[in-house]
Amino acid sequence: MTTEPDLDPDDFGFADPATDQSFENALAKARDGIRLSVDDATELLATGTATDGIDPVRKEAVLELADRRRAELVGDEVTFVANLNNNVTTACNTGCLFCNFKDSAHAFEADSDVDHAGFTKTPAESRAIVDDALEMGIYEVCSVSGLHPALALNADHHERLAAHDDPASTVNYKPPEAYATDPGTYVDQIEAMSVDGVHLHSMTPEEAYHARRGTDWSYEAVYRELADAGLDSAPGTAAEILVDEVRDVICPGKIRTDDWVTAMEGAMAAGLDTTSTMMYGHVETVEHRATHLGVIRDLQDRTGGITEFVPLSFIHQNTPLYRQGVVDGGPSRDEDELVVAVARLFLDNVEHVQASWVKSGDAHGLKLLNCGADDFMGTILSEEITKRAGGQHGEYRSFDDYVEMITAIGRTPVERSTDYRTRRRIDPDDGPHGPLLGPRADGSPMLPGDDADEPGAGSAPADD
Numbered sequence: 001m002t003t004e005p006d007l008d009p010d011d012f013g014f015a016d017p018a019t020d021q022s023f024e025n026a027l028a029k030a031r032d033g034i035r036l037s038v039d040d041a042t043e044l045l046a047t048g049t050a051t052d053g054i055d056p057v058r059k060e061a062v063l064e065l066a067d068r069r070r071a072e073l074v075g076d077e078v079t080f081v082a083n084l085n086n087n088v089t090t091a092c093n094t095g096c097l098f099c100n101f102k103d104s105a106h107a108f109e110a111d112s113d114v115d116h117a118g119f120t121k122t123p124a125e126s127r128a129i130v131d132d133a134l135e136m137g138i139y140e141v142c143s144v145s146g147l148h149p150a151l152a153l154n155a156d157h158h159e160r161l162a163a164h165d166d167p168a169s170t171v172n173y174k175p176p177e178a179y180a181t182d183p184g185t186y187v188d189q190i191e192a193m194s195v196d197g198v199h200l201h202s203m204t205p206e207e208a209y210h211a212r213r214g215t216d217w218s219y220e221a222v223y224r225e226l227a228d229a230g231l232d233s234a235p236g237t238a239a240e241i242l243v244d245e246v247r248d249v250i251c252p253g254k255i256r257t258d259d260w261v262t263a264m265e266g267a268m269a270a271g272l273d274t275t276s277t278m279m280y281g282h283v284e285t286v287e288h289r290a291t292h293l294g295v296i297r298d299l300q301d302r303t304g305g306i307t308e309f310v311p312l313s314f315i316h317q318n319t320p321l322y323r324q325g326v327v328d329g330g331p332s333r334d335e336d337e338l339v340v341a342v343a344r345l346f347l348d349n350v351e352h353v354q355a356s357w358v359k360s361g362d363a364h365g366l367k368l369l370n371c372g373a374d375d376f377m378g379t380i381l382s383e384e385i386t387k388r389a390g391g392q393h394g395e396y397r398s399f400d401d402y403v404e405m406i407t408a409i410g411r412t413p414v415e416r417s418t419d420y421r422t423r424r425r426i427d428p429d430d431g432p433h434g435p436l437l438g439p440r441a442d443g444s445p446m447l448p449g450d451d452a453d454e455p456g457a458g459s460a461p462a463d464d
């Protein structure tokens with residue numbers, strides 16, 4: 001059960017963007033390979049702020065340039081990873097207005113009689129799910145969860161949180177005994193999921209904040225402890241739009257932009273690779289999107305640890321923003337294409353840009369691969385986030401599907417590791433196809449028949 005505040009759509013408007021740059025100048029800079037400014041990116045995303053709407057001719061010029069840049073930088077390969085989503089819990093009190101993944105944590109309490117469709121997994125359950133998926137050949141486990149009030153970094157953190165006055169309201173903490181299912185600690189969950197050298201991709205900046213709440217621990221120290229427990233890389237989700245005036249309205253309970261950046265720096269200082277994301281197409285303007293890209297590029301200039309940029313097209317159905325009339329839909333396909341293209345042109349220090357079949361569907365996902373993207377996500381043995389938000393495309397994706405789709409657009413399918421450092425070009429004629437990079441992968445198709453809807457490997461949701 002989710003409670004949500006009453007929203008007034010009039011509170012969510014931002015002024016139309018305007019810059020001192022022209023679309024033509026911005027495009028010329030991109031063509032000449034000159035580093036783009038935020039104003040340049042704003043103009044390209046808008047196909048000119050001086051006129052309303054997206055100009056189709058200008059849009060094609062941007063897409064073409066981005067596709068050419070992609071070909072020059074990373075060639076014709078389209079990568080994907082054999083992965084599993086195993087998310088630990090849907091319990092969360094943060095109340096982000098774009099999210100329908102979470103369930104009010106109160107409903108999970110041992111004495112609650114509130115019906116809910118969410119779940120919390122014990123560490124043993126997480127381990128069993130990963131173990132099964134390893135047999136199917138996965139390389140990576142991706143795990144992003146709600147901010148369950150009983151989740152703490154470790155036993156010491158439990159003690160510190162419990163020592164606060166009124167910890168439920170001051171540090172969002174209740175002891176595990178208060179809940180029907182004990183999720184264990186973050187360290188317990190990471191250790192449990194770290195089976196046989198599988199790559200564990202988990203702990204967003206928001207989760208890292210939750211794992212240090214009520215203490216003065218640094219993000220780096222938290223990530224180091226998690227890395228010691230088996231964490232291999234951290235997703236740069238929970239970013240949404242990295243502009244505080246947008247965060248103030250869509251996710252006021254989340255960390256601010258500065259804190260998000262500090263958390264990412266902490267993860268990379270602890271030796272972890274990260275990814276970067278942007279969830280767009282809700283209340284923000286193109287100027288906010290461009291500013292967000294600027295935050296990512298600056299962070300990468302300082303750290304160099306971001307492996308990819310993942311645009312997350314806002315799925316509006318079933319979210320408070322849509323239910324209450326603040327937005328009347330998500331981004332258009334034109335906007336999706338321009339975000340991918342401008343990310344490719346603007347983020348000159350991030351090598352890989354992802355296209356999403358989960359958010360966009362197969363046909364449009366393939367189109368995005370011709371707008372500057374070179375990565376096509378993963379097999380996702382379980383994908384629940386997008387389905388819960390009303391999306392239609394969150395299903396398992398087989399290797400044979402991947403090979404067929406990627407070769408259909410004249411590109412080369414490549415199985416990759418999470419960090420892109422290990423890559424295997426796949427011969428389309430040598431099917432049926434299956435993963436080879438995972439610890440137990442042997443090239444067999446991941447599932448019998450390989451086109452199953454849900455493998456039963458442990459459905460779960462994620463943060464963004």
Ligand code: SF4
Nearest residue numbers: 092094095096099102
């Ligand atoms: S986006 Fe994440 S933090 Fe926000 S409500 Fe959803 S699960 Fe909670």
